[in-house]
Amino acid sequence: xxxxxxxxxxxxxxxxxxxxxxxxxxxxxxxxxxxxxxxxxxxxxxxxxxxxxxxxxxxxxxxxxxxxxxxxxxxxxxxxxxxxxxxxxxxxxxxxxxxxxxxxxxxxxxxxxxxxxxxxxxxxxxxxxxxxxxxxxxxxxxxxxxxxxxxxxxxxxxxxxxxxxxxxxxxxxxxxxxxxxxxxxxxxxxxxxxxxxxxxxxxxxxxxxxxxxxxxxxxxxxxxxxxxxxxxxxxxxxxxxxxx
Ligand code: NAP
Numbered sequence: 374x375x376x377x378x379x380x381x382x383x384x385x386x387x388x389x390x391x392x393x394x395x396x397x398x399x400x401x402x403x404x405x406x407x408x409x410x411x412x413x414x415x416x417x418x419x420x421x422x423x424x425x426x427x428x429x430x431x432x433x434x435x436x437x438x439x440x441x442x443x444x445x446x447x448x449x450x451x452x453x454x455x456x457x458x459x460x461x462x463x464x465x466x467x468x469x470x471x472x473x474x475x476x477x478x479x480x481x482x483x484x485x486x487x488x489x490x491x492x493x494x495x496x497x498x499x500x501x502x503x504x505x506x507x508x509x510x511x512x513x514x515x516x517x518x519x520x521x522x523x524x525x526x527x528x529x530x531x532x533x534x535x536x537x538x539x540x541x542x543x544x545x546x547x548x549x550x551x552x553x554x555x556x557x558x559x560x561x562x563x564x565x566x567x568x569x570x571x572x573x574x575x576x577x578x579x580x581x582x583x584x585x586x587x588x589x590x591x592x593x594x595x596x597x598x599x600x601x602x603x604x605x606x607x608x609x610x611x612x613x614x615x616x617x
Contacts, residue, residue: 377400378454378455379401379457380492382435382458383463384406385417385430387561388511388594390413390587391587391590392461392595394417394421395592401457402427403427403428403429404447404452405417405428405430406430406431407432411430427452429447435462455496457508457509458492458506458507459594460508463511463563466480468522482528485533486532486536493551496508497549501547503548506548507602508550509554509594510554513526513530513555541608552597552602552605552607552610553608554590554593555610557585557611557613559586559590560584560586578616580615583614
């Protein structure tokens, strides 16, 4: 990659962080978005800068349209342009549907689905002007297969997959590609609090017998964002260690 400018939402931790570090190593300038953990985001920027990659940390709650728009403006102002958006910011709330409050439903939808809408909508005019660009959304295997105890999460990620497919068709004439990854279980803060028995059960279900490292997901994201995937759009690549 030449010095393309990449915005990674939720870049302070987990999969987003791994994407920031890999894209930096591949020669991109990186905007590391975070919601609240400025220290972690600053750590990612320091790591990137130490390796010679231009990087900035930008706070924004992606569920808010005005903050998402200001985030994209901030990237263009600080790094000069915007070529790639990786929508990785996401939250999960476990619990059976009959016990799920409307507020919990909204929280998950607002970050996971509305956040993708907000950031992508704000970024597209820059890519349309350039007649080039790539969006990679971090969906989830839950959005493909459905997850008991995670109906809002599954619905939000199924929405992201349909969003990806539909938007890809809409913006292909502008030279913009839109793809998604659907990871299974990944070693991040999101899965760290899982009970040991649940973890064992998942490991037994996964043909490869283990959770993914965030870096393994980042490799697929980086491929979809790169010119190597120039004829791939509207796809969702499962990174599931053999699942589903
Ligand atoms: P994580 O380690 O919990 O990190 C979440 C990231 O999202 C953090 O950078 C956090 O920022 C950011 N974030 C949360 N709410 C935000 C908001 N409203 N606005 C902006 N940023 C926000 O999560 P992860 O496991 O890396 O997950 C990344 C993505 O992969 C998510 O979309 C998740 O659904 C998906 N995924 C994860 C797994 C898994 O097993 N881990 C599997 C499939 C899919 P702060 O640091 O500031 O809080």
